[in-house]
Amino acid sequence: MPKRLVFVCSSILVLALAAACGGGGNDTSGLPPAPAGGAPGGATFDMATATGTVSGKIAFEGTPPPAARIQMSADPYCAMSATPETSVSEEVKVSDGGLENVIVYVKTAPAGLTFATPAAPIVIDQKGCHYSPHVFTMMVRQPLEVRNSDMTLHNIHVWAETNTPVNIGQAVQGMKNNINLDKEEVPLPIRCDVHRWMNSFAGVFSHPFHTVSGAGGAYSLKLPPGTYEIVAWHEKYGMKTQMVTVAGSETKDLGFSFSAAAAAD
Amino acid sequence: MSRHFLEGGSIGLHRFALFTSFCTAFLIFVGGLVTSTESGLAVPDWPLSYGMFFPPMVGGIFYEHGHRMVAAFVGFLTVILTIWTCATEKRAWVRRLSVAAFFAVLTQGILGGLTVIYLLPTAISMTHACLAQTFFCLVVSLALFTSPGWKNGLPSVTDKSAGIGLPALCGLTTAAIYLQLILGALMRHTDSGLAIPDFPLAFGRIIPPFNSPNIAIHFAHRLGATIVTGTIIWTFSRIAREFKSYRMLFRPALTMFALVVVQLTLGALTVLTAKSVVPTTAHVATGAVILGTSVVLTLRAFGMSGHEWKPGRARQSGI
Structure with missing residues (x-):
């Protein structure tokens, strides 16, 4: 055999082995959470002093679009385990004239305060090829635990722009991974590239003044006295803001309104 | 043999x-x-x-x-x-x-x-x-x-026309196609495929407003398509006019011409169907086949240039 043939064969073998030895993961499990968020060096805020309340309804004007049916045939397990709740899109969920899954938050927290990061993890579960919850809020460096309760595999793709993007595979039922998000980001889309209909949105904040509208579009925020810019964000209908001032332990009613017509424009 | x-x-x-x-x-x-x-x-x-x-x-x-x-x-x-x-x-x-x-x-x-x-x-x-x-x-x-x-051994041909020689013209066409494929890749990977949502006009105009880099990338791809189509038509018409009897030149030139018509249709369908999977993917694959065809044509044009024309050998040596 000519020398050059031996050389070519050996080179191919060595390079192929070198190529196969690459790879790596981006699982961020095990990262320690920071003790607090907010402005560094300030006094730690006590939520008991948040005596004011801003609450209201996220109203939906017009006829809500019909919930799109999700085609799950790409994965027989998903098709088999679909329920009436999981087999329709949660993009626009309206009940009692109110829009659910709207992230409501204070745009800028009171200056000079630091906020304790909750130790309890936010859990997002993949069950029936569906993210639960669909929309959630959390604080920076609060543990975010992603579970796979399905007998199929999922990837958790955090489409972060401010935080570090993450893409983790969960091949086996029961797998759990922790994801570290250490910067404010709203919205933070999370999606499964295996099952394209699976998506979720997070709001990550350096303060605790945030929530997600529930049944009937209702929401409530506990706030310390002050003047705030309140933001309401929805995945389809975008963002709206309003100013509000709360004094002492008063409760202010602050409604937002989104309309089907606005989205169509 | x-x-x-x-x-x-x-x-x-x-x-x-x-x-x-x-x-x-x-x-x-x-x-x-x-x-x-x-x-x-x-x-x-x-x-x-x-x-x-x-x-x-x-x-x-x-x-x-x-x-x-x-x-x-x-x-x-x-x-x-x-x-x-x-x-x-x-x-x-x-x-x-x-x-x-x-x-x-x-x-x-x-x-x-x-x-x-x-x-x-x-x-x-x-x-x-x-x-x-x-x-x-x-x-x-x-x-x-x-x-x-x-x-x-390829047959030799003498290029009688003044101006750009056939090998250079084919090389120019291949380079234009390759640059167009780079622009296409840029468009796909910057998610600019629907940055201009209408076709054949762009936002109802010939020249769109360049409000974002994505629009510029998309428009550059359309402009590239026009240039590529022009060079392919130029190459095909030149070969059809002067080298039609050379099957090993005429066949790839004709194929390339037919494919570019298909490719323009697929490009239009990609926009009009909002990047439906089939036309979008076929557009990518057809682009590659056009490039491959152009490479074959260019290499043959170079291989056949600068020699005496021997018609007898041309007919027996096509692949």
Whole structure:
């Protein structure tokens, strides 16, 4: 055999082995959470002093679009385990004239305060090829635990722009991974590239003044006295803001309104 | 079969190179499917898939892991092609070309892995897309250089027209197509495919408002399509007028002309169907086939230039 043939064969073998030895993961499990968020060096805020309340309804004007049916045939397990709740899109969920899954938050927290990061993890579960919850809020460096309760595999793709993007595979039922998000980001889309209909949105904040509208579009925020810019964000209908001032332990009613017509424009 | 041909390798090698070329074109189609279905990150690890050699082929995994399997097969074919060429081919430059193809496919595999690990960074994804086309050109060239038509000696033609010579014109067309494919890759990997939502106009105008880089990229691709179509028509009309009796020039020129009509239709359909998977993917694959055809035409035009015209040999040496 000519020398050059031996050389070519050996080179191919060595390079192929070198190529196969690459790879790596981006699982961020095990990262320690920071003790607090907010402005560094300030006094730690006590939520008991948040005596004011801003609450209201996220109203939906017009006829809500019909919930799109999700085609799950790409994965027989998903098709088999679909329920009436999981087999329709949660993009626009309206009940009692109110829009659910709207992230409501204070745009800028009171200056000079630091906020304790909750130790309890936010859990997002993949069950029936569906993210639960669909929309959630959390604080920076609060543990975010992603579970796979399905007998199929999922990837958790955090489409972060401010935080570090993450893409983790969960091949086996029961797998759990922790994801570290250490910067404010709203919205933070999370999606499964295996099952394209699976998506979720997070709001990550350096303060605790945030929530997600529930049944009937209702929401409530506990706030310390002050003047705030309140933001309401929805995945389809975008963002709206309003100013509000709360004094002492008063409760202010602050409604937002989104309309089907606005989205169509 | 001439002695010269026997000295330079076998018909088997040529057929194998042709087979590798077809498989590579199919691989580009499958790679296009991955981006069209946005499944590039459905398998988050590399070189394994979910820690396995063969994960369940569900959802986006079907496209991404399918692409990896076809790529591995093409890589395997390229290894055999390289070994076979190095073992049997007398021409050193052809041997070197096969080694270049091997390193190209190896680099391509590593780039594919890196684009997954680093979550589809535009620079790596674009390089991956452009190297795919380059590798395809390499294997198509190998198929051509190992063909009986090439090894028996190409007929010589005398270019009688003034101005740009046929080899230069074909080379210009190939360069224009390659640049257009780079623009296409940039458009796909910057998600600019629908930055201009209407066709044939752009926002109802001939020149769109350049409000974003995505619009500029998309418009540059449309402008590129016009230039490529122009160079292809120029090349085809020149060959049809002056070299129609040379089948080995006329056939690829006609094929390229027909394909560019298909390609323009697919490009329009990609916009009008809001990047529906089938036309979008077919647009990618057809672009590669046009490039491969243009490479064959260009190499033949160069190979036939500067010699006396021998019509008798032209008719017997097509592949």
